Amino acid sequence: MHRRRGVGVAAVRKKQETETRYASLADKLEATQEAHVADVISSFRSSLEDFARKHKKKIRSDPLFRSRFTEMCYEIGVDPLQSSKGFWSEMLGVGDFFFELGIKIVELCAATRSANGGLMSLDELEFHLIKSGGAKITQDDIKRAISKLDVLGDGFRVVNGTMVLSVPVELNRDQTVALNLARTRGFLTARHLQAKLNAERAEEVLSNLLQAGFAWLDAPPGEAPAYYFPSIWLEATGGGESL
Template sequence: MRRGVGISGLQRQQRHESQLKKVGSELGHQNAAELRRQLDALRQRIEGFAFEHRGVINRDPVFRAHFNRLCAASGVDPLKSSKGVWAQLLGVGDFYYELAVQVADVCMSTRAQAGGLIAVGDLHARLGRKRGGAGRAISRDDVLCAVAQLRQLGGGYAVSTFGGGEQYVRCVPLELDADHNALLTLATPSARVTRARLAQELGWAAERADAALATLLREGVLWVDVQGPTGEPEYWVPCIWQRAESCVAPADGGQAGKRAPRREDRAR
C-alpha cells in the first residue's frame, strides 16, 4: 500500500514553490528593468530623429502624420506637455493647441446647421480655408490629433465612424451607442430614415426605434420633417444632407434633391 507524502515532503514542496516564486519575481524585475532601458533608448533615438528632421516634420503634414504614428507605437506622447522637450524641439504642442481652438470654432459655428456632427473631410477643408496660406499645412491626422486634445477638455468632442466607415467629429455631449450608429448608417445614403425603414431593415420594435430617434432629436443630430409625401415623419441627418447637397450643382440653379426640414420642423 502506497504511503502518504508526509510532513517533510510537504515542507520540501513548499520550499520548492517558494524558490520558484522568488526566481520568477527576480526574472520579472530584470525583464521590466531591461524593457525600461530599451524604451528609454528608443525615446532618445526618436528625440534625435525629431531634432534632425524637425524642419520636415513641421513643414510636411504627411511626414508629420507618420512621425505621430511612430510616437504612438513607441508609447511617446509628443503633446503631453507644451513645455516639454517636444515643444522645444518641434513646437508641436503649441501647433496642436492652436489647431484645437480652430477646430472648436468651426464645430461650434456649424453646430446649429449641422446638428453637432461634421465629417472629418469637411472639417479639414474648412480649416484649410480658415487658415489660408499662413502657418503649417495640415492633414486629416492633424485634425484628429487636435480633436483628441479637445476631448480631454470635455464638451462632447469625439470622433465617430458610421455610414461605410466615414469619420465624423461630434461636438455634442452624447455618446453614440450601437443603436445610434446603426440608425445613422442606415440614414447615410439618403440622409434620412423613417420608423418603417428601421422596422423593416433593422428589425426594430417601435419602442426601440422611438428611443433612438428621441435621443438624437433631443441633441439636434436629427431633424424631423412631418410634411413628407407619404405623410410619415422623415428623420433627417442634416450634416449628411448638407454634405451631399454641396456636391451637387443643379442645372436649373435651384435646390438639388428633396427638401430637407427647416429649423422649425425639427421640434415637432
C-alpha cells in the same frame, strides 16, 4: 528509523535551499532584464529626439510623415500630444500643432452647433479646417487632436469613425443605426429606418434625434416627413459649405 528521518529532513532542507537560490537568481535576472529594457528605451527616446530635431519641418508639414512619427512615439510610451509644453512643444512644435488644431476644432464645432446640433462629419470638419488654415492635415490628425479634447468635458469624440460629436450625449444603438443609414442620402424617413428597426423604434429614434438638434424636419403636405442631418446631407450631396 531515526537516521532515515534525518536524511529526509536534510533532503528537504537542501531542496529548499536550492529553490531559494534559484528564486534569487531569477530575481537578479529579471532585474537585469528590466534595467536593460530601460536602457534600450532611454536610448531609443534619445534617438527619437535627435530624429525629431532633424526632421522638425517635415513632421509639421507632411501629414503621412507626422502620423508615422507619432506612432513611433506611442510605441515607446511617449505622448507628443500630452501637453503644449516641454521638449515636444518647445523644441519640435508637435504638441503645439495638435493643441492649435484642437482649438480650431472647438471653434468650428461651436460655430456650426446651432445648425447641426453638435454632430459633424469628419469630411466636413476636415474641409473647413483646411479652408480656414491652409495647412496640410488629415483625418488622422483630427482624431488625434480630438482625443485630447476630453479634458474640456464637452463630449468631444469621434463616433462610428466618421462623425464628430461635440456635445455631452451618449448615442444609443438605434441612433447609431439611424446615422449610419442616413449617410447614403443625408436624410431619413420613418419608412427608410423601418428596414432596420420596427415602426415604433424608428419613430422614437427619429423624434429623439430631432429633439437633440441633430436633424431637421421637412414635412411637406401629402408627403412622408423627412429628417435631414445637415452635415451628413452636405457630405452625401457633395457639398461642403455650411458655415
